Amino acid sequence: MTVQDTMAGRIARIHQRIADACARAGRSPDSVVLLPVSKTFEVDAIREAMALGMTRFGENKTQELRQKAAALAGQGLQWVLIGHLQTNKAKDAARDADEVQSLDRVDLAEALHRRLLNEGRTLDVLVQVKTSTEPSKFGMAPEDVSAFLRRIAAEFPTLRVQGLMTLAVNSPDPDAVRACFRALRTLRDSLRAENIEGVSLDRLSMGMSGDFELAIEEGSTEVRIGTAIFGARTYPDAQ
Numbered sequence: 720m721t722v723q724d725t726m727a728g729r730i731a732r733i734h735q736r737i738a739d740a741c742a743r744a745g746r747s748p749d750s751v752v753l754l755p756v757s758k759t760f761e762v763d764a765i766r767e768a769m770a771l772g773m774t775r776f777g778e779n780k781t782q783e784l785r786q787k788a789a790a791l792a793g794q795g796l797q798w799v800l801i802g803h804l805q806t807n808k809a810k811d812a813a814r815d816a817d818e819v820q821s822l823d824r825v826d827l828a829e830a831l832h833r834r835l836l837n838e839g840r841t842l843d844v845l846v847q848v849k850t851s852t853e854p855s856k857f858g859m860a861p862e863d864v865s866a867f868l869r870r871i872a873a874e875f876p877t878l879r880v881q882g883l884m885t886l887a888v889n890s891p892d893p894d895a896v897r898a899c900f901r902a903l904r905t906l907r908d909s910l911r912a913e914n915i916e917g918v919s920l921d922r923l924s925m926g927m928s929g930d931f932e933l934a935i936e937e938g939s940t941e942v943r944i945g946t947a948i949f950g951a952r953t954y955p956d957a958q
């Protein structure tokens with residue numbers, strides 16, 4: 720077995736590729752956070768990642784997140800919801816998630832805010848933006864994000880916006896993929912210039928196992944990596 724066949728080897732290799740991409744972009748390697756995406760993987764795999772220093776995990780379903788958080792309670796873990804969130808699951812997200820990266824519409828913001836008030840909590844959120852024209856991708860249209868951020872700041876103070884998230888087009892053409900990441904960063908820069916009070920836009924969550932180096936070259940501060948850490952998923956995923 721080569722070193723790459725262990726989880727430790729795979730994570731080390733990802734860190735190296737992150738550092739290389741940062742070097743190409745003239746960025747510091749610690750300007751990019753690695754979010755391991757544990758969706759569909761068993762608690763044992765998460766334990767293995769924890770033993771390697773991982774404390775924050777991405778999941779795409781509220782029920783799975785809740786089960787895993789319960790199984791691993793009391794160990795200081797943080798659970799990040801990255802998948803499409805139905806409004807009728809806002810209650811679960813408000814109770815169980817430490818962060819939601821898939822906030823993409825007003826009715827969801829409203830529902831989360833109402834539930835968070837009940838829970839007496841605030842929640843870090845990223846606004847998911849649609850940067851490709853693929854029909855299957857969720858996310859808010861770029862031109863709607865400014866008004867959305869103003870509305871959150873004014874009406875939903877339990878939601879603490881930290882930045883933006885996107886999924887790039889699923890394409891073999893690296894230029895098409897890169898264009899999605901560039902669009903998110905450009906949008907972020909123009910929103911930042913608006914200085915919306917109470918809204919931070921420091922974080923750009925973009926890049927997955929197949930495209931994270933391009934994302935880093937375009938300014939990603941957080942890459943969401945599943946298969947490159949945990950191996951192939953054995954059943955199809957909703958996204």
Ligand SMILES: *Cc1c(COP(=O)(O)O)cnc(C)c1O
Binds near residue numbers: 756779927956
């Ligand atoms: C599954 C998923 C990922 C991780 O994808 P991999 O290709 O396994 O790295 C990242 N982001 C989102 C939103 C996902 O649903």
